[in-house]
Structure formats: structure tokens, C-alpha cells
């Protein structure tokens with residue numbers, strides 16, 4: 001086997017220091033274990049950690065030998081020698097020191113780490129935890145809210161532990177913004193033929209198990225249709241009707257998930273390098289109609305592969321990261337947003353800003369500032385309240401705003417460190433949680449309790465966290481766009497090339513709504529996945545991320561339908577009707593505290609017609625393994641439901657990790673992170689939308705209304721959660737959706753009846 005180039009480089013670097021490979025090897029091995037194979041920590045500062053560890057080990061050996069000699073002499077001299085204190089193990093010291101470095105100004109200013117987040121930190125194998133570990137939130141959200149500044153707004157009380165959203169199948173969904181584009185290689189591998197197999201699923205009445213996306217169902221979908229959406233569910237294997245109604249052994253609790261305030265780092269994204277693409281793998285597919293194509297691949301998938309190959313030589317763009325590749329975030333205290341908040345004890349709220357030395361802190365806010373925390377009046381109309389609130393609370397908000405400004409200054413220093421902290425919403429944010437980044441203002445109101453809004457950074461577009469590969473380039477678009485069009489493609493008598501993805505017809509009406517038949521098929525796909533195409537990876541990235549050595553068999557992914565919008569290479573106007581999602585949010589929305597114990601939710605302030613675009617799910621783009629690592633490292637934290645971008649995994653062979661993407665809106669996200677789950681008859685349906693790239697590894701997950709929605713109605717979508725899947729990394733919550741089709745209620749009632757029979 002060829003030597004690991006990283007190991008070779010490490011040897012080389014140590015050789016320069018006169019250290020032999022024999023000495024390096026054991027220490028490097030220990031270090032890799034200690035740092036959980038995080039090479040970046042080892043490589044940074046020209047292998048400083050490695051060199052330190054070697055020197056320290058040598059020092060320790062010398063010290064030990066010296067001690068032994070002294071002890072021996074002393075033993076000769078005294079009958080009872082003093083107990084010898086064993087020197088601290090070098091690696092432990094090294095790690096401790098490394099942890100200190102993380103919090104020290106000098107470390108941050110001198111050597112920004114590319115991926116230094118909680119994910120990057122060495123595993124706390126020993127009892128000593130890194131100082132930069134995310135603060136833990138107490139079990140009682142209210143209490144923690146009042147007692148720990150860092151926890152304020154970290155999440156609504158009803159948030160549950162990090163769940164992965166699945167596509168109705170479903171797997172958990174992650175957040176959305178994406179912007180930095182790292183280099184990557186094409187996913188499929190040679191010999192991957194027939195790596196994906198579509199299996200048939202028995203059709204079952206959806207009324208019985210609407211939400212279970214049975215992975216084994218066959219689809220009647222046309223070859224051109226690509227299924228969208230994806231929800232990562234804890235266990236897709238559980239997705240079948242029987243599991244939906246299966247009594248739960250464990251009692252449900254009303255305990256709400258805890259939300260901690262994890263640190264996140266967005267390192268520099270792409271470097272503009274060119275990555276080599278592998279040959280596409282061949283996939284066999286089978287749909288509900290039993291037809292198996294000779295190549296087993298939907299036509300659109302083949303076209304995409306060709307495009308990918310053509311794009312081999314294309315350069316990656318870095319789309320969203322800051323010049324330094326880091327995205328500094330202030331940790332600011334949230335304003336109190338309910339009318340009752342006057343009486344609220346805010347003494348434990350965190351100070352909004354961190355120290356100027358770049359380290360992270362969770363100091364309490366000054367008493368003066370705390371006593372002046374503004375209150376938003378109860379309202380039923382957030383849009384109007386925005387203005388009122390501004391007038392009424394400007395004075396009070398001054399203190400906080402000053403703090404925030406100061407925070408901004410201080411964070412100018414911490415910026416260089418590249419450490420990002422989840423940001424607390426401030427009072428002004430309540431008037432527009434999007435902070436002017438959307439076409440509309442999106443107010444936040446709480447007429448129900450004293451909960452603070454969750455802590456997160458609002459981003460209007462997806463952003464690559466670190467390893468995910470997203471390549472937006474003209475070269476990748478290929479010929480399947482309408483470069484000869486002009487004006488509004490929808491007005492043309494014949495559908496343009498962009499409509500090929502959707503069977504040669506435009507999906508949008510002239511009014512900008514999704515057409516009835518397309519919409520209904522997407523809704524059906526979500527509600528009754530058994531009737532649609534599922535594919536099974538030969539080597540499932542999701543399972544691989546859980547256990548790289550012996551991954552479990554793929555639980556199946558719903559093959560979804562895509563919408564393809566016109567874009568840069570198209571000749572049409574920016575106002576073309578085949579550009580809807582890319583224009584962003586245009587509806588009057590409001591984040592509000594739900595009265596039903598679901599925490600914050602999203603509602604519309606205006607009547608919405610059926611098929612209307614509401615918003616897309618925006619968050620960090622993570623690879624599956626990054627997500628799994630993140631979730632497993634934040635066991636007690638609340639996560640927004642992550643979303644798998646697996647709508648087209650079926651067209652691939654073996655997906656490389658950097659191509660198996662998902663979205664996590666926990667730390668960075670848009671208004672969609674507030675959309676609550678509703679079993680089966682949700683008001684929204686998610687549809688994958690291709691905009692910048694035909695590569696369906698990455699796409700936009702857009703929400704459209706499933707029916708006419710009245711003003712002030714809550715907007716919900718079906719996460720595709722399998723409430724019986726206890727193995728899923730993101731825990732399910734006790735569902736309070738109120739739907740008569742609620743899968744959780746069925747299970748609960750069956751559990752109760754099963755219990756009473758016993």
C-alpha cells in the first residue's frame with residue numbers, strides 16, 4: 001500500500017528538525033488518535049504539535065530517568081523514599097496546552113486554523129475538556145435561559161436534540177446556506193455499476209402510514225423525473241407502515257431538547273483548485289412500474305454525468321466565504337420579545353460580545369444593560385408591529401445596541417481567529433430576523449411566553465461549511481440551458497431547454513406558482529413514498545458516515561422530482577418566469593411562538609395560493625460525515641432538523657463523501673429553520689430546485705404551499721420523521737403537530753393500548 005502522503009510529509013518535516021522516523025512514528029500515532037485523525041491540527045504551524053509532542057516525550061523520558069536515578073539514590077539514603085509523582089503524560093500535556101492555545105489571543109491572531117471548530121477539537125478522551133468546548137445547556141430550558149448567558153436563545157424550549165431531516169423517507173434535513181466552494185472530485189467510482197438498486201415497495205393506503213417513506217417501495221415515476229427533497233430520518237429502515245404504527249417501547253416524555261450554544265468555524269472554502277473527476281458509476285434502477293432501463297439510469301442523470309465530465313477542467317469558485325475565509329459572528333444576548341418579559345429575570349443573560357483577544361466567552365451582561373432589555377408588545381401582525389416596536393423600544397434598545405456595536409469591534413479581532421459563535425438575536429433582529437438580507441422583513445413575535453429567540457446567524461443563501469463540494473461554473477452547465485431564449489421563457493410557445501428536466505414542460509405558471517399536476521406528484525411523493533421510486537445505494541454515504549468500516553445496508557432514498565430554473569447561461573431575462581426560487585422570499589412571513597408547545601414557528605401574514613413559493617431551506621452545506629460528527633459531538637444540543645440532499649443519489653455510483661451533502665440550519669440558517677413539522681397534511685412541500693448547477697449533489701430545497709393557506713396560518717412541512725427510529729443521530733421529538741394523521745399519536749395510542757393489554 002502506498003504510504004499516506006500526510007505521514008510522509010510529517011516525517012519529512014521532522015527530519016528537517018533532526019528527528020528520525022522511528023521517533024516520530026509512535027508519537028504521530030498517538031497524536032492522530034488524540035486528535036481524532038484531524039491532520040489539520042497536526043500540520044498547522046509546520047507540525048508544531050507533533051514536534052512539541054516529540055520533544056515533550058523526550059523531556060519526559062529524561063525527567064523520568066532522572067527521577068528514577070534520584071529516587072534510587074534517595075532510597076539508598078532513606079528507608080522511606082518520598083512517593084514519586086509520575087510526570088504527566090506528554091500527550092496529555094500537549095493536548096492541554098493545545099486547548100489553552102485555542103483560547104489564547106496569540107493563537108488566534110497568529111495562526112488561524114482552517115477548520116477550527118468544535119468539530120476540529122481533539123476528542124475529550126480524558127476527563128479534561130477543551131476550554132473551547134461548547135457550553136452545555138441545562139436540562140431546564142427556562143432555567144438555563146435565566147442562568148446561563150450562553151444559552152440564551154440558543155434554541156426555543158421545544159427544540160429537541162439534533163435531528164437529521166430526511167426526505168420523506170425520510171432523513172433529517174440540514175441547514176442551507178452555501179457559499180464556499182472547495183475543490184472536489186467527481187463522485188462516482190469505476191465499477192460502481194449497479195451500485196444502486198431500486199426496489200419495489202408494496203403500496204399501502206397512505207392514510208395509514210402517510211409519513212413513512214418506505215425505502216423499498218417501487219415508483220411509477222417516469223425516468224425523467226427526479227425526486228426531490230430529503231429528510232434524514234434516524235433510521236430509514238424503519239420506514240414502513242408497520243413501523244409507523246408500531247407501539248413504542250419507550251415512554252414518550254414531554255421533556256424538551258436541550259440547546260447548547262456550539263461554536264462553529266467556517267474556514268476558508270474553496271481554493272480555486274481543479275479536481276479530478278472520476279468516471280461515473282453505473283447505476284441500476286427500478287421503478288414501481290417494474291421497468292428497468294438497460295443502463296439503469298434516468299436520462300437526465302446521464303446528461304448530468306456527461307456535464308460533470310465536461311466540467312472536469314472547470315475551476316471551482318469560492319462563493320460565499322469572507323476574504324479570510326472566516327465568518328466572524330458576534331455572540332450577543334437576545335432581546336426579550338414577549339409582553340411578559342418585563343417581569344423576566346434577565347440577570348443571567350449572556351453578554352453579547354466576546355473578549356477582544358479572540359477567545360470565546362460567555363460573560364454575563366452588565367446589570368444596567370440587562371435591566372433595560374426591551375420588550376416587544378404582543379401582536380397579531382408582525383409587519384405592523386415592526387414599526388411600532390421600533391418606535392416604542394428604540395430607547396431601551398440603545399444599551400443593547402451599544403453592546404452589539406462594541407461586540408462588533410471586539411469581534412474584529414476575533415475575526416482573525418476564524419472562530420464563529422452562534423449569534424444571539426438582538427432586539428432589532430426581532431423586527432427583521434433576516435436583518436435586511438431578504439426582499440421582505442421577517443418579524444419575530446412572542447405572545448405566548450418569555451422565551452428568547454434561538455441563537456443562530458441568519459444567512460439568506462447556503463454556505464459550505466468545510467468539506468462539501470459545490471461547484472458553480474458555466475462549464476458545468478453544459479448545453480441543457482436555453483442560451484437562445486430571450487425575455488420570458490414561459491411566454492414562448494414551446495418550452496425551452498431548461499424545461500427538459502421536468503419532462504419538456506415548465507413547472508411554473510405565469511403567476512409564478514407550481515403547476516397543479518407537478519405539485520400533486522411532489523405532495524404524493526412525500527405523503528405516500530411507497531408509491532414512488534426508491535433507490536438503494538451500494539455503499540450508502542449516510543451509513544458510511546455512521547460506520548466507515550462496516551457500513552450498514554442503505555435504507556433507501558426517495559428519487560425526487562426536480563425543478564430546473566433558468567440561470568446564468570440562459571438567454572432569457574432575469575424576470576423570466578422560470579426563475580422563482582432564485583429570486584428569494586417575497587411573501588409576508590412572521591416567526592412566532594407557537595401556543596402548542598412546538599417552540600417557534602413560521603406563519604404567513606398574507607393569504608397564499610396553492611403552489612406558491614415561500615422560502616428555501618438554507619443552512620450550512622455539510623457532508624454526511626461532517627453532519628454525523630457534528631451531531632454526535634453535540635448530543636445534548638438542540639439542532640434544527642438537518643436535511644439530506646439525497647434526491648438524486650440514485651443516479652450515482654458510489655458517492656464520495658464530499659458529494660454526499662446535507663444542510664444544517666442550526667448555526668447558520670434562514671427563516672426556514674423555524675418551520676415546524678406536521679405529519680402528512682402539512683401546508684408546505686419541499687421540492688428540489690436546480691439553479692446554479694446540473695450536478696444534483698447540490699440543489700436548493702424549496703418550500704411551496706400544498707394548498708391555499710390563509711393569513712396567520714402556520715406554515716409546516718413533513719420532516720419525514722420516523723418516530724420509532726431510536727437509532728437516528730438526530731432524535732425525534734414528541735410530535736405536537738395536531739394532525740389527525742399524526743404518526744406519533746398513532747404510535748402513542750398504540751403504545752398505550754398495548755400497555756393496557758399487558
Ligand SMILES: C[S@@+](CC[C@H](N)C(=O)[O-])C[C@H]1O[C@@H](n2cnc3c(N)ncnc32)[C@H](O)[C@@H]1O
Nearest residue numbers: 156158159160599600641674676677735736737
Ligand atoms: C427546525 S426546528 C423548528 C423550529 C423550532 N420550533 C424552534 O423553536 O426553533 C425543529 C424543532 O422544532 C420542534 N418541533 C417541530 N415540529 C414539532 C412538532 N410537530 N411537535 C413538537 N415539536 C416540534 C422540535 O423541537 C424540533 O426539533
